[in-house]
Amino acid sequence: MKKLMSAVLAGAMMLSLAACGSTADTTQSTSGSEAATGETTASATPIKLGGIGPVTGGNAQYGTAVQNGEQLAVDEINAAAGYTVFELQFEDDESDPETAVNAYNALKDWGMQVLLGAVTSDPSLNVASECVNDNMFMLTPSASAEDVALTGPNVFQMCFTDPNQGKTSAQYIADNNLGTNIGIIYDSSDPYSTGIYTAFVATAGELGLNIVAQPSFTADNKSDLSTQVAQCQDAGADLVFLPIYYNEASQILIAANSRGYTPTFFGCDGMDGILGVEGFDTSLANGLMMLCPFSAFGDDETTTTFVSAYEAAFDSTPNQFAADAYDCVYAIYQCVQDGTINGDMSASDMCDALVEAFGTMSFSGTTGENQTWDENGMISKEPKVYQIQDDAYVLVGEE
Amino acid sequence: MALTRLKHMKKTTRSNLITFGIVIVFYLVVEALMAGGLTSSSFEGQLVPICAYVVLAISLNLTVGFLGELSLGHAGFMSVGAFAGVLLWTVLGKTLPAYVALPLAFLAGGLVAGIFGVIVGVPVLRLSGDYLAIVTLAFGEIIKNIINACYLGYDENGLHFSLTDAASMGLAPDGTTLINGAMGITRITKASTFTMGIALVLITLVVILNLIHSRTGRAVMAIRDNEIAAQSVGVDLTRYKLTAFVISAVFAGFAGVLYALNYSSLVARRFDYNTSIQILVFVVLGGMGNIRGSIIAAALLTVLPEMLRGMDDYRMLIYAIVLIVMMIFNQSPQIVAWRKRVAARFTRKKGAPAPQKEVA
Numbered sequence: 001m002k003k004l005m006s007a008v009l010a011g012a013m014m015l016s017l018a019a020c021g022s023t024a025d026t027t028q029s030t031s032g033s034e035a036a037t038g039e040t041t042a043s044a045t046p047i048k049l050g051g052i053g054p055v056t057g058g059n060a061q062y063g064t065a066v067q068n069g070e071q072l073a074v075d076e077i078n079a080a081a082g083y084t085v086f087e088l089q090f091e092d093d094e095s096d097p098e099t100a101v102n103a104y105n106a107l108k109d110w111g112m113q114v115l116l117g118a119v120t121s122d123p124s125l126n127v128a129s130e131c132v133n134d135n136m137f138m139l140t141p142s143a144s145a146e147d148v149a150l151t152g153p154n155v156f157q158m159c160f161t162d163p164n165q166g167k168t169s170a171q172y173i174a175d176n177n178l179g180t181n182i183g184i185i186y187d188s189s190d191p192y193s194t195g196i197y198t199a200f201v202a203t204a205g206e207l208g209l210n211i212v213a214q215p216s217f218t219a220d221n222k223s224d225l226s227t228q229v230a231q232c233q234d235a236g237a238d239l240v241f242l243p244i245y246y247n248e249a250s251q252i253l254i255a256a257n258s259r260g261y262t263p264t265f266f267g268c269d270g271m272d273g274i275l276g277v278e279g280f281d282t283s284l285a286n287g288l289m290m291l292c293p294f295s296a297f298g299d300d301e302t303t304t305t306f307v308s309a310y311e312a313a314f315d316s317t318p319n320q321f322a323a324d325a326y327d328c329v330y331a332i333y334q335c336v337q338d339g340t341i342n343g344d345m346s347a348s349d350m351c352d353a354l355v356e357a358f359g360t361m362s363f364s365g366t367t368g369e370n371q372t373w374d375e376n377g378m379i380s381k382e383p384k385v386y387q388i389q390d391d392a393y394v395l396v397g398e399e
Numbered sequence: 400m401a402l403t404r405l406k407h408m409k410k411t412t413r414s415n416l417i418t419f420g421i422v423i424v425f426y427l428v429v430e431a432l433m434a435g436g437l438t439s440s441s442f443e444g445q446l447v448p449i450c451a452y453v454v455l456a457i458s459l460n461l462t463v464g465f466l467g468e469l470s471l472g473h474a475g476f477m478s479v480g481a482f483a484g485v486l487l488w489t490v491l492g493k494t495l496p497a498y499v500a501l502p503l504a505f506l507a508g509g510l511v512a513g514i515f516g517v518i519v520g521v522p523v524l525r526l527s528g529d530y531l532a533i534v535t536l537a538f539g540e541i542i543k544n545i546i547n548a549c550y551l552g553y554d555e556n557g558l559h560f561s562l563t564d565a566a567s568m569g570l571a572p573d574g575t576t577l578i579n580g581a582m583g584i585t586r587i588t589k590a591s592t593f594t595m596g597i598a599l600v601l602i603t604l605v606v607i608l609n610l611i612h613s614r615t616g617r618a619v620m621a622i623r624d625n626e627i628a629a630q631s632v633g634v635d636l637t638r639y640k641l642t643a644f645v646i647s648a649v650f651a652g653f654a655g656v657l658y659a660l661n662y663s664s665l666v667a668r669r670f671d672y673n674t675s676i677q678i679l680v681f682v683v684l685g686g687m688g689n690i691r692g693s694i695i696a697a698a699l700l701t702v703l704p705e706m707l708r709g710m711d712d713y714r715m716l717i718y719a720i721v722l723i724v725m726m727i728f729n730q731s732p733q734i735v736a737w738r739k740r741v742a743a744r745f746t747r748k749k750g751a752p753a754p755q756k757e758v759a
Binding site: 128 | 444544565566662663
């Protein structure tokens with residue numbers, strides 16, 4: 001009996017704690033926005049932005065970056081305008097396609113008018129088809145699978161598509177003669193990695209690049225990647241292409257270092273963040289090249305403002321996930337300033353207006369100047385190649 | 400009249416009718432609420448997954464609760480069923496009318512899952528011990544990795560298949576890719592509805608409840624209670640074990656098709672070890688060997704994480720606490736005895752004597 005009582009009491013305590021936590025959060029944010037509204041008379045119905053991404057689970061690092069980026073942009077815009085332009089509600093999807101649809105429905109119940117998500121590819125595919133059904137405008141910061149944008153006319157991407165990255169990387173490597181014997185290490189269980197890999201191999205074939213080794217790993221056996229590194233070394237690869245995320249890439253760099261293997265490493269936008277990996281000797285990343293739209297070390301005004309604000313707010317350096325998410329909000333804000341959309345429009349009307357606007361507009365943000373979207377909703381922006389030198393990104397070709 | 404007949408009915412029949420009643424009443428109430436526009440889209444979106452999980456929990460209960468064997472690869476059967484059903488649906492859905500193509504898709508899903516059930520079951524169920532748990536665990540992982548590496552497409556020259564990458568499939572430029580490796584099947588025409596889900600739940604209930612109360616079911620339960628005793632009276636162990644296990648796999652395949660046709664994309668990663676454990680949690684918390692418990696547990700535990708969305712970061716914590724509390728409430732001997740005492744207090748008024756305190 002005593003045990004039962006203690007269990008019930010413990011449960012009740014947890015519940016009340018949890019309740020306290022969440023109420024405190026909401027009151028804080030509402031009072032903040034009320035204060036902002038109170039200060040000026042100029043106000044309009046706020047536009048409800050929904051965000052979906054993994055803030056728990058294995059991919060939480062990406063979802064959290066996107067959530068932070070979107071929150072930062074919304075706060076900045078609201079503060080600058082003097083009234084609540086945007087309200088942001090971010091829902092967790094644990095990077096699970098089923099939970100993502102649940103999150104989408106929860107946001108719909110909340111009254112979402114524009115969706116800025118989801119973050120990872122599988123959830124985005126499911127959510128995109130819901131958006132097409134409901135005629136809800138969807139702009140994903142980071143879901144780069146080609147099929148996401150191809151789901152429908154109202155689905156747009158802020159990031160490069162995977163095939164585009166693979167193609168551009170191969171083109172760049174061929175144009176600059178970075179390597180004669182190329183090795184590729186990729187994650188065959190990941191759509192991002194296989195998407196880039198497939199396009200890279202196809203373009204490399206057309207350009208006559210010599211691929212000597214292409215070992216792969218899967219999400220289930222990535223704890224030791226030294227075999228894959230050894231395969232590339234034994235095949236004599238002088239350039240290793242890594243279309244993977246930074247955590248696995250850091251292991252590959254460590255494995256290569258311990259074997260005394262020093263090829264040129266070339267990665268894609270998933271590599272951004274490698275300098276922030278905990279316990280990783282960043283000097284190993286010296287010379288690593290990557291195709292990435294964003295650099296936290298950029299010196300243009302948009303980037304420096306964003307990076308310093310982000311560092312002040314979240315105590316960490318933003319990566320391209322955060323930058324793409326930040327740009328998503330500003331791209332929508334550009335349409336608000338144009339008068340294309342306002343908070344009184346229904347989600348469906350807003351979607352039609354935004355689809356038309358995104359077809360013609362040009363947007364400049366932290367991830368590039370004069371970005372435009374094609375009729376499929378895929379973005380076109382200038383690809384940049386950075387090289388890591390002494391814990392900083394240096395734009396290749398600028399010096 | 401009807402009421403007295405209900406009273407004189409066999410206890411199991413009455414219990415079964417109550418189970419059917421719960422499902423039908425749930426269906427009617429939800430349909431009425433939906434017609435009145437009183438449900439949120441969040442709730443509506445979860446109806447089909449609930450039905451799929453209920454079918455999965457009932458079918459796994461047959462293996463775990465009635466056969467007494469532990470299966471840790473139920474998601475694997477769900478996966479092969481889902482992929483088979485969706486492939487058939489994408490190919491036939493364009494040419495055949497939906498009322499022909501859909502049942503065919505379900506049949507294909509069940510059939511393929513059943514075939515895999517036989518393949519896994521024949522060697523393993525001849526043994527006694529925990530071998531089924533080990534083999535099904537491996538089966539689930541193998542299926543996930545094979546489908547993840549599987550590329551399938553067709554063009555005018557026929558089917559193309561590869562286990563390395565999309566390019567080595569050798570598909571003509573105008574060919575159609577069906578399974579694209581790690582990207583799975585995309586752009587599925589969604590077809591699952593709540594009515595379909597409830598129909599599948601009812602079919603599952605009819606088949607499995609009847610099976611349990613048939614000669615086969617009694618043989619299966621005899622094996623669970625004492626294998627040697629069952630063998631000594633002439634029960635063919637392998638045959639009955641296999642029957643129960645394969646039927647369980649077939650319904651997992653049906654549930655997989657229902658689940659997959661509710662979304663526009665399908666990836667094998669979704670059906671991993673965690674999903675198998677999730678289904679096992681439904682069964683264990685609902686009570687092993689208790690079909691009605693499985694239904695309620697599956698429905699509640701599917702909805703719960705979504706109901707806790709407002710709690711933000713505390714969601715996971717509370718979900719875990721709920722699992723533990725439910726487990727204690729259902730299984731702990733002291734609590735079970737306490738529940739009986741409380742129940743007795745209500746029935747004592749009718750003249751029943753106070754029960755003796757149970758020794759756990």
